[in-house]
Amino acid sequence: MTAQEVIAGKDAGLRAALVSCGEALALEPAIAALGEELLEENPFFSAPALLPALEAYGDDKTRLACVWLGARLIALWPVEKRRFYARLPYRYWATWTHPHCYYGAPLIARGFEEEAFKELFALLGDGEEARCFVRLGRIERDGPVYKAALAAAKAKKRLAYEAGAISRAALQGGASVETTLAVHVRKKKRKELQRLRNRLNELGDIAVREATPTDDIAAWTEEFLILEDKGWKGKKGTSLKSSERDADWFRNTLRRAHEADALHFMRLDIDFRPIAMLATLMEGGVGYSLKICHDPAFDRFSPGVMIEIEAMRSLLAREGFRFADSCAAPDHSMINGLWRARRVVTGLNVSGRGLGSKAGLALAKALEGARDRFPKE
Structure with a gap:
């Protein structure tokens, strides 16, 4: 199914699909419409910033995970396939970012978060590979996207855990x-x-x-x-x-x-x-x-x-x-001395529904826990 066919509303109903970088430009009107009422704003994935980024840094591994309700786009998540996690040979889908992208929350239509994450997790985490999982990277721990994703994972009894948190300066309005x-x-x-x-x-x-x-x-x-x-x-x-x-x-x-x-x-x-x-x-x-x-x-x-x-x-x-995110390193002395509020940006790993995926992700979680308890000298 091409992006043009999806926009035209064929096969109406709730459905998810992976779209290539080459088809992303055709999605611009749908992305713009999605941005009018978001669960959580992320300007890095809005059309003005996302399309130039895909053109400059996207490749044949980059995909847009999209969820449609009829002709309406209700979720957009740039992703890429990776082959290793926690030094283990796991293939998994992770948020796609580029060298100048500092936040990774997917664009989700407000009021459709349950349907969106249900379809996204099924599309990316319940494929043919028994040990596949998905990782939402660079999202705010206290943000609505993190909370909605965690709730959707628990609703389908998927294993989910947080990993990779950092704290950086923010300005509150x-x-x-x-x-x-x-x-x-x-x-x-x-x-x-x-x-x-x-x-x-x-x-x-x-x-x-x-x-x-x-x-x-x-x-x-x-x-x-x-x-x-x-x-x-x-x-x-x-x-x-x-x-x-x-x-x-x-x-x-x-x-x-x-x-x-x-x-x-x-x-x-x-x-x-x-x-x-x-x-x-x-x-x-x-x-x-x-x-x-x-x-x-x-x-x-x-x-x-x-x-x-x-x-x-x-x-x-x-x-x-409402607020501004410095997107700076946690130890950035200049901005830390000016912006006293802090924002915790982290990742959320979510398993597929199969036992193999849950077991694999549980092992990864254990290895990460051991690494944090016993860091290298």
Whole structure:
């Protein structure tokens, strides 16, 4: 069954199917419709970010696990087949991500989570391979997708357990800008940043800008690529500009997100030249930090911290803002010193209904437990 046939509503009813990267573009209208009422927002898997990512990083192992109710798409989960888990030769389906994707919650239509996960687990975990299981990666432990997936697994007596949790900085909405800054940024730090800002003002005209619908987003994107390449990533050959594929992915993602009003893009300028820039993907009232960069020539002024604080001000002032995920490493000292809330992102392993799958996953769980109790020196 092709993606076009599914959209046309043939074989109406509840059904699941795996769709290849090559057919993903045909799903764009259905993905856009799904995004209008989600159980949990994930801008990395919305159409503006997902389609450029599949084009840049998807391969013949990448699939979109889709669940349809009649002609309506009610679930979308990018997945890939893997061959080893916990050093065991298990073939399993896991959330597909790419090097710049920091959250992995599937897109599930609100109110259809039971039907969606029932079909997804049956499609991916109850195949011909007796020991196959599925892994939802990079989902929030306290989030609605995690809770719905766990409930669906228990309802069908599947074995399920959590593995791979990390905690990273987050920004919670609901309070005023100044109240939040007072809590998150110590008074001494605020005074020091104001002193640095005053010194920076002596070098030229300082301005904070946020991209608007009429801004030339292509020009902003090229300035970001050049600015990031000036820093340590450029020296190590890991900047976006160092790779044609990465740079094209970034251009396409920001262009599409900007067109969909799903991009929060800020810059700190001196004499109309950026010294720090920050791009965040938005979906509904939530944001996920995508990329940040600054000019190393201005390191002594802490431009990265300045742009983060300006982004805090902007996000907290947005109507309907709920939270932002830093998408940073757990030990990221800069953002941890600014964003005091924490978000636990983890994985959920779910077995098939067969005894072989349950036994295999139980063994994997035991091995992971032993590894955590007796880590290598």
